[in-house]
Amino acid sequence: MDYLENARRIFKEDYFATEAAGIVIDEVEPGYARCTMPLRKIHKNAAGNVMGGAVFTLADFAFGVAANTEEHTSTVSLTSEIRFVGFSKGSVLTAEARRIREGKSVAFYDVEVCDDLGTLVAKVAMTGARKVFRK
Numbered sequence: 001m002d003y004l005e006n007a008r009r010i011f012k013e014d015y016f017a018t019e020a021a022g023i024v025i026d027e028v029e030p031g032y033a034r035c036t037m038p039l040r041k042i043h044k045n046a047a048g049n050v051m052g053g054a055v056f057t058l059a060d061f062a063f064g065v066a067a068n069t070e071e072h073t074s075t076v077s078l079t080s081e082i083r084f085v086g087f088s089k090g091s092v093l094t095a096e097a098r099r100i101r102e103g104k105s106v107a108f109y110d111v112e113v114c115d116d117l118g119t120l121v122a123k124v125a126m127t128g129a130r131k132v133f134r135k
Helices: 003-011 015-020 052-067
Strands: 024-029 032-038 073-084 092-102 106-115 120-132
Touching: 003 024, 003 052, 015 052, 024 052, 032 052, 052 073, 052 092, 052 106, 052 120, 092 120
Parallel strands: none
Antiparallel strands: 024 032, 032 092, 073 120, 092 106, 106 120
């Protein structure tokens, strides 16, 4: 299965992330996704920094892609905790979501958001509710 093309097909109608925020799905494997977001004026706050909501949108989207690439499952976010640890000075943000553990109904993911200069911008811990559909 081509996980990347499948994820792009599934998430093409997530218009807020893909069109408004401009997020691109770059790499996908079961339990893993890497997404990028080229920074534009719309992503900046009044102080000229990347808005926390933009960072979280990227992290949440990467989680969604990583958690929903396998057939016959659907995972939605139950909880998330974001820690902003640095300011982006670059022009592109990258989020990498990794599955830490998965059970029948709950999955745990860590997401790191960095800029293209290597600055760690945020770390996010996410818990998802899983539903497995019969084949």
